[in-house]
Amino acid sequence: MGRRHGRARRAAEAPAVALLALALSGCSVERPGSVLAPAGPAARMELDLLGLSLVVVGAISAAVLLVLLYIVVRFRARPGDASEGADNPGVTWLEVAWTAVPAGLLVLLAVPSLTDTFYLAKPVAGGMRVTVVGHQYWWEYRYDDLGLVTANELHVPAARPLDLRVTSADVMHEFWVPRLGGKVDAAPGRRNFLYLQSDGPGVFAGECTQLCGASHAHMLTTVYADTPSAFEAWRAELTKPFSPPPPGSAAARGMQIFAAKCASCHAIRGTAFKGATGPDLTALMLRKTIGAGTLELNRENLVRWVTDASVFKPGVLMPSGKGKLALTDAQIRDVVAFLETLR
Amino acid sequence: MRTAQAFWRWLRPWLTTVDHKRIGILYLVSAAFFFAVGGVEAFLIRLQLMHPGSRLIVGDTYNGVVTLHGFNMILFAIMPLFLGFVNYVVPLQIGARDLAFPFLNALSFWLFLAGAVVFNWSIVAGQYPNDGWFAYAPLTLPAYTPGLGPDFYALGGQISGVGTLITGVNFVVTILNGRAPGMTLRRMPLFTWAALITSTMIVFAFPPLAADLFLLTFDRFLDANFFNVSLGGNVLIWQHLFWIFGHPEVYILILPAFGIVSEVVATFSRKSLFGYDSMVLALAAIAFLSFVVWSHHMFTAGMGPVVNGVFSVTTMMIAIPTGIKIFNWLATMWGGRIRFTTAMLYAVGFIPIFVLGGVTGVMVAMAPADYQYNMTYFVVAHFHYTMVGGSLFALLSAYHYWFPKIWGRMLDERLGKLSFWLVFTGFNVTFFPQHFLGLFGMPRRVYTYPDDWGLTTLNLVSTAGVFVLTAGFLVLLGNTVAALVRGERAPADPWDARTLEWSLPTPVPEYGFARIPLVTSRDAFWAMKKKASERETGSAPAPEEIHLPPPSALPFLIALGAASASFGLIYGKPWLGAPGAALVAFGLYRGMFGRAPGVVVRPAEEVRA
Numbered sequence: 048m049g050r051r052h053g054r055a056r057r058a059a060e061a062p063a064v065a066l067l068a069l070a071l072s073g074c075s076v077e078r079p080g081s082v083l084a085p086a087g088p089a090a091r092m093e094l095d096l097l098g099l100s101l102v103v104v105g106a107i108s109a110a111v112l113l114v115l116l117y118i119v120v121r122f123r124a125r126p127g128d129a130s131e132g133a134d135n136p137g138v139t140w141l142e143v144a145w146t147a148v149p150a151g152l153l154v155l156l157a158v159p160s161l162t163d164t165f166y167l168a169k170p171v172a173g174g175m176r177v178t179v180v181g182h183q184y185w186w187e188y189r190y191d192d193l194g195l196v197t198a199n200e201l202h203v204p205a206a207r208p209l210d211l212r213v214t215s216a217d218v219m220h221e222f223w224v225p226r227l228g229g230k231v232d233a234a235p236g237r238r239n240f241l242y243l244q245s246d247g248p249g250v251f252a253g254e255c256t257q258l259c260g261a262s263h264a265h266m267l268t269t270v271y272a273d274t275p276s277a278f279e280a281w282r283a284e285l286t287k288p289f290s291p292p293p294p295g296s297a298a299a300r301g302m303q304i305f306a307a308k309c310a311s312c313h314a315i316r317g318t319a320f321k322g323a324t325g326p327d328l329t330a331l332m333l334r335k336t337i338g339a340g341t342l343e344l345n346r347e348n349l350v351r352w353v354t355d356a357s358v359f360k361p362g363v364l365m366p367s368g369k370g371k372l373a374l375t376d377a378q379i380r381d382v383v384a385f386l387e388t389l390r
Numbered sequence: 391m392r393t394a395q396a397f398w399r400w401l402r403p404w405l406t407t408v409d410h411k412r413i414g415i416l417y418l419v420s421a422a423f424f425f426a427v428g429g430v431e432a433f434l435i436r437l438q439l440m441h442p443g444s445r446l447i448v449g450d451t452y453n454g455v456v457t458l459h460g461f462n463m464i465l466f467a468i469m470p471l472f473l474g475f476v477n478y479v480v481p482l483q484i485g486a487r488d489l490a491f492p493f494l495n496a497l498s499f500w501l502f503l504a505g506a507v508v509f510n511w512s513i514v515a516g517q518y519p520n521d522g523w524f525a526y527a528p529l530t531l532p533a534y535t536p537g538l539g540p541d542f543y544a545l546g547g548q549i550s551g552v553g554t555l556i557t558g559v560n561f562v563v564t565i566l567n568g569r570a571p572g573m574t575l576r577r578m579p580l581f582t583w584a585a586l587i588t589s590t591m592i593v594f595a596f597p598p599l600a601a602d603l604f605l606l607t608f609d610r611f612l613d614a615n616f617f618n619v620s621l622g623g624n625v626l627i628w629q630h631l632f633w634i635f636g637h638p639e640v641y642i643l644i645l646p647a648f649g650i651v652s653e654v655v656a657t658f659s660r661k662s663l664f665g666y667d668s669m670v671l672a673l674a675a676i677a678f679l680s681f682v683v684w685s686h687h688m689f690t691a692g693m694g695p696v697v698n699g700v701f702s703v704t705t706m707m708i709a710i711p712t713g714i715k716i717f718n719w720l721a722t723m724w725g726g727r728i729r730f731t732t733a734m735l736y737a738v739g740f741i742p743i744f745v746l747g748g749v750t751g752v753m754v755a756m757a758p759a760d761y762q763y764n765m766t767y768f769v770v771a772h773f774h775y776t777m778v779g780g781s782l783f784a785l786l787s788a789y790h791y792w793f794p795k796i797w798g799r800m801l802d803e804r805l806g807k808l809s810f811w812l813v814f815t816g817f818n819v820t821f822f823p824q825h826f827l828g829l830f831g832m833p834r835r836v837y838t839y840p841d842d843w844g845l846t847t848l849n850l851v852s853t854a855g856v857f858v859l860t861a862g863f864l865v866l867l868g869n870t871v872a873a874l875v876r877g878e879r880a881p882a883d884p885w886d887a888r889t890l891e892w893s894l895p896t897p898v899p900e901y902g903f904a905r906i907p908l909v910t911s912r913d914a915f916w917a918m919k920k921k922a923s924e925r926e927t928g929s930a931p932a933p934e935e936i937h938l939p940p941p942s943a944l945p946f947l948i949a950l951g952a953a954s955a956s957f958g959l960i961y962g963k964p965w966l967g968a969p970g971a972a973l974v975a976f977g978l979y980r981g982m983f984g985r986a987p988g989v990v991v992r993p994a995e996e997v998r999a
């Protein structure tokens with residue numbers, strides 16, 4: 048992304064970035080959502096703007112604060128002093144100066160800001176198209192070129208530009224992966240473009256930033272920027288034919304329950320299960336978490352989730368297994384056994 | 391029985407008053423109440439966020455508290471606090487006896503209160519709006535938010551909005567037509583200028599809100615489908631109309647603050663204001679620009695680079711007139727004899743904090759950078775720096791400045807300073823870390839956050855700040871009570887001030903000026919004090935009798951009817967709604983066509999002499 052960054056601008060930003068680095072070096076805490084640790088060109092471009100603006104506004108603020116401090120000390124009324132300050136209705140050159148100088152500084156900020164606005168508004172060549180659909184409280188990912196559908200955990204080839212088309216199936220959401228770049232609204236009836244890209248392989252946290260209901264706080268996501276081979280392996284897993292569990296096993300019983308109770312909402316590739324209100328569960332076991340980053344994926348959590356997801360996510364739209372779906376503990380264990388075969 | 395009668399004798403004048411001073415006090419007291427409500431809500435929010443994973447208020451309850459906090463603070467606390475001071479002070483500053491339309495003024499107040507009550511009734515009903523103060527569609531539609539919450543929001547906002555709109559008209563007319571002889575526009579105090587410009591903004595900003603709330607009301611009550619995408623609706627309509635109101639609204643909350651700071655800084659520097667003309671022009675420029683920047687709230691709505699670019703540039707331009715104001719205040723203090731009273735401390739404290747809020751405003755105005763800041767705590771920090779550190783500090787300055795005139799007592803300065811330092815420290819400890827919370831990825835309106843995102847310490851610090859802030863407000867409350875109970879009696883002009891309201895005796899007589907002053911220069915009262923002789927020759931002869939508009943119960947009844955009509959609509963109870971609507975119609979009819987004799991007052995001999 049060197050193309051648009053003049054050396055002068057880099058030099059100007061250096062102090063601000065150094066300052067931020069200093070502020071952060073004290074704390075060795077890892078911050079998976081930090082804008083200040085960009086991991087791709089879009090995020091870096093945006094951080095550069097932050098750095099540039101910080102230099103400019105930092106200088107202005109510091110100047111104002113110093114003058115204010117001087118005034119407060121120097122022109123303090125001495126006790127018993129009843130004299131007046133000398134009136135001064137205005138000084139033209141001064142007033143012109145403090146109008147023109149800030150205006151000039153703003154131009155300095157506006158120019159890169161505008162060029163970046165236009166740059167970020169269109170897809171980068173060779174990008175991978177993914178449709179991102181916000182749902183009350185989870186993310187659906189549709190790989191338009193690959194014909195894949197998954198949820199909450201987005202696998203992409205590392206360093207490949209992403210051409211995301213973001214929309215919503217219900218209310219307003221907003222899609223954000225801070226270390227890869229800025230956010231965009233997921234609005235029903237609209238498809239908003241977002242360009243993200245990673246520098247290399249890595250795992251990047253993301254989340255919904257638009258209040259979307261009771262579990263807005265539990266609408267996280269993860270982007271896995273995979274090496275080419277890892278991405279290929281993942282894709283192969285998702286597309287391989289469905290193999291039904293051996294007859295008579297717990298999983299086979301679970302599959303029947305799934306067909307009766309779950310398939311109206313959940314789809315699994317290669318089966319007759321085509322529900323679309325809930326996340327696609329194809330190759331579920333490849334995920335690290337369930338419930339949009341709410342719980343680690345393991346047997347115990349799957350049981351708890353199917354038993355009653357609203358314990359973890361208030362207002363969740365998945366009905367409780369114990370309540371509304373009227374499943375027994377044994378049935379829940381069977382269904383989970385079936386889920387565990389999904390890989 | 392006796393006490394009941396005494397109580398009624400005390401209450402009645404308040405219910406029927408059309409006197410701008412009493413109405414000002416009504417605004418101040420009720421807004422202070424809603425400020426306390428909003429404050430408790432803020433406190434709950436910070437308690438919940440103190441640690442990751444706490445379960446004090448979760449999910450929809452948390453969202454409700456956030457919504458109530460935002461809407462209460464903006465529409466029912468900060469704005470009416472300003473309106474209270476504007477009501478009390480502006481007519482006195484321009485040498486007017488009252489507003490142009492005293493009846494409408496009372497109506498404005500009661501409608502505001504009725505709206506605030508309808509909105510907050512949602513707490514009592516246990517079904518509060520929980521879609522955020524800007525309530526983005528389609529979350530507010532019954533499909534996603536069943537229950538009554540958004541109904542209280544829409545109707546409460548609508549009623550109080552009408553009240554505010556009327557008051558806007560009233561002040562434009564009053565300031566343009568009601569000035570004392572010699573009080574030319576360019577001699578008006580800055581606070582009056584700010585009131586004039588703010589009122590003009592109200593006139594243009596509130597109709598879009600009314601339209602937006604109507605669309606929501608129609609969608610919720612009549613399935614009108616304005617925001618229902620599957621039937622051809624469009625959710626961006628809500629956002630555009632809301633911010634066409636909402637952005638001017640945040641400037642409606644800051645321009646009066648600029649006016650207050652200008653008055654206080656000049657008075658306590660013992661100098662006239664530096665750059666008067668540029669101050670007025672800057673106010674006007676900010677007001678104009680504030681109507682052409684609304685889409686910067688929607689940089690991530692997918693409007694395309696041209697729209698984002700244009701709104702980004704207009705937004706940055708606001709920094710120029712705002713900077714002018716800051717520099718002019720500094721230049722006013724330069725060479726002055728600065729007295730650090732509590733009022734002045736708040737005004738001076740306002741400056742650095744508003745600078746910080748302003749420069750983060752420039753940062754979020756850069757669209758691509760805002761793709762990162764938008765909807766995070768960075769923005770939360772930014773607007774609390776402008777609205778708490780800005781608007782509220784100015785209000786606290788105004789409070790300490792005009793308290794002696796309004797209540798006739800002096801606040802204790804030592805307690806005042808203690809509360810200032812607590813508020814100043816608490817404010818910064820609370821909100822400064824929130825810039826970093828935003829940069830570290832914490833979105834707005836989440837009731838909890840992951841414990842491994844490095845957000846834990848800063849959230850704890852932020853919550854700690856709230857305790858200090860609260861202590862500051864408690865000291866302020868104690869100071870107020872002490873002053874009212876056994877405070878020193880206030881002289882007419884305790885600060886050696888510059889504008890006409892200080893020329894009146896304390897307490898201000900019902901009729902205000904016995905003799906309408908004759909204004910010969912800016913800082914009219916200061917000039918009179920310097921040329922004491924001119925005061926004798928310079929004012930109009932004192933009238934024998936002063937005619938005042940008659941008190942009326944109609945404004946109160948109209949508002950009562952409006953509230954009752956809303957409740958009838960919300961609860962689907964015609965027996966509650968129909969009489970309410972009838973009362974509104976009757977009240978308006980009587981108010982417009984009824985005749986009532988005015989009241990005649992004879993000013994005491996000594997003032998006429």
Ligand SMILES: [Cu+2]
Binds near residue numbers: 219220256263
């Ligand atoms: Cu969401």
